[in-house]
Amino acid sequence: LATAPFNRKQTKPPGNGSPAPDGRERGVGLRQVAKAAGVSTATVSRAINNPEAVSQDLRERIGAVIERLGWVPDGAARALATRRSFTIGAVFPTLTQGDFGRAAHAIQNELLGRGYTLLLACSEYDLDQEFQQVRKFVERGVDGLILVGQAHHPDLLGFLERQKLPFIQTFVYDPATHGTCIGPDNHKTLYKLTEYLVGLGHTRFGVIAQSTRNNDRSTARLAGIRDSLANHGLAVRPQHLLIGQWTIAEGRQLFRQMIEAEPRPTVILCGNAYLSVGAMVEALSLGIKVPEEISIVGYDDIEIMSHLPVPVTTVRVPGEDVGTGAARWLLARVNNQEADVALEYEAEIVIRASCGPPPGGHIVREG
Amino acid sequence: LATAPFNRKQTKPPGNGSPAPDGRERGVGLRQVAKAAGVSTATVSRAINNPEAVSQDLRERIGAVIERLGWVPDGAARALATRRSFTIGAVFPTLTQGDFGRAAHAIQNELLGRGYTLLLACSEYDLDQEFQQVRKFVERGVDGLILVGQAHHPDLLGFLERQKLPFIQTFVYDPATHGTCIGPDNHKTLYKLTEYLVGLGHTRFGVIAQSTRNNDRSTARLAGIRDSLANHGLAVRPQHLLIGQWTIAEGRQLFRQMIEAEPRPTVILCGNAYLSVGAMVEALSLGIKVPEEISIVGYDDIEIMSHLPVPVTTVRVPGEDVGTGAARWLLARVNNQEADVALEYEAEIVIRASCGPPPGGHIVREG
């Protein structure tokens, strides 16, 4: 039935062929340009996509006509014909967080320079929403996809697999999954940071973490802390593990809660910049001396952290580099080229005044 | 020549017609779905775009097949056929500034709920870059465009005009251009704010403004300040007008410069949140009492401003509302409907501890 062939070309209404089927004056298109320049559509197409293949003379004439008519090529038609959209999609949990904003910027710059457009969306840390955004992007025909982290909707990766869509997961690096991720090794980073703090003599660690629900990076960081502490026979007490989101207000409130715990921790590790700023600000307003009475460290570096009365020690994730690297790597994949990009980006521990030895503590170094 | 008709349909290579031209197994498409469901492509198309027009039976069968085959409709083809992309483009100067970030979020939510996708780009306050981004968006076939401010590349508006592309300019409202803009009236807002400060008794106004180059909102705000002051026979002294960008570091530096001016201003108006935070932080670190010795006010409200030891008085622009309104208004235009949206959004003056009467000053009230 529906598979039957049908070749009755004669059925076509009279005046036909390819160009200008009837008298309708649609907006300017390739055909109008071609006609006005007295050449074929193929030549105009070549003139813009592969100028060298067209004679100097024609190239100029066509350029002039395009200018005069104000023609803008139709991306949809082009995408349909080439099966490529020259578009890359990126889904971030949020854009208002320091390193994501920096990365988005870097990605856009990198893509722009190579003729690609970036489609940007926010998932608000919601896996379903992320999946939905990704589907949208796939429908829009993106040539590649940039995601954050490795925790996704259970169907997401399979979906991308079936669509044969190149993608890269950013802000994560795990040797075990080399080739799919780009960013810092979250576990290693917090392991190092914790080692440093243990080295200062700290023994009671408070953690104000971002929720690990739908956030594998947060999970990895927590594991890094735990593994380091375990090395020294230490652990985070239950009452010293608090969960927050991304506001200064929460940071303040959780800090207050933390210092009332028994025993009081000697240092507080915060899951992101806002929580740490909140903790710092609250300490200030309570008149608690940092780092003399308690040390505070953050994660991610936003400008205010270095301008507070007691600047906050933190981890600086090279968001720009991660973004640029992700874009480069992805474009290489999209074009079946070899990608010459680093996949692991070391996060830097930025030591500022907010951490020191524990109160009454003594430096204990392994060795 | 190129205008000659050509009707030699017979030239076509053998096996043709419309569907499955040859044996190639391309990815799943509408045709594969139709074939698998034993219906025509038209029916499948209707089943997804206009389900009511298809019998219950078929609708379910088709849905199952789509699911099984994992078909994702091709947006480019759809856009080509419908002449619509269900895509809206937005170009912001930056995303890392409070109100823009909020607006972007709001726009995205509004669009998502109505089946549109948002394309987001940053111009970095550069008019050429803005124009370039807009051109890209037009090529991508956006159905509408969201811009910030009224200052654009000289050819931009004409370009949009010729493309007959609906657009709206956000974060500006000027009764003179009603119908093209949505946001607060920048002139009015700073006029009001200045009146308030004059009312507190201030006479020497320092201004740390954002550059007015390529920034009509900044220009309007400056004019608002000047007009209000003129009403009282006052003016901003040249040495009291400093220009910055958007970093806390600059705010600090310019604050230092400002308080060394002769005479010292009694109040400093900052062009954005970061400059005001910088000023506040610098005052703190210099031990200058705010507001006793000098008052500080900002523009735009970011969380940290209310958490500093002396919270900063500022103007809160309803970025979410502006974004939502802009999206609604634009979609209405795109669909030739009446837009039932407010175009002026009053900015709110958020009074906090950072401003008070001038040192040794007395309250002077007009009237």
Place this chain on the structure above:
DNA sequence: TTGTAAGCGTTATCAT
């Protein structure tokens, strides 16, 4: 309600 087939505005493959 369902099917047929003509576009949508490009690109790309052939010829010439």
Place this chain on the structure above:
DNA sequence: ATGATAACGCTTACAA
């Protein structure tokens, strides 16, 4: 170097 024309994958009259 240039021209003719068949796709590209979908929507949508129009027909049945």
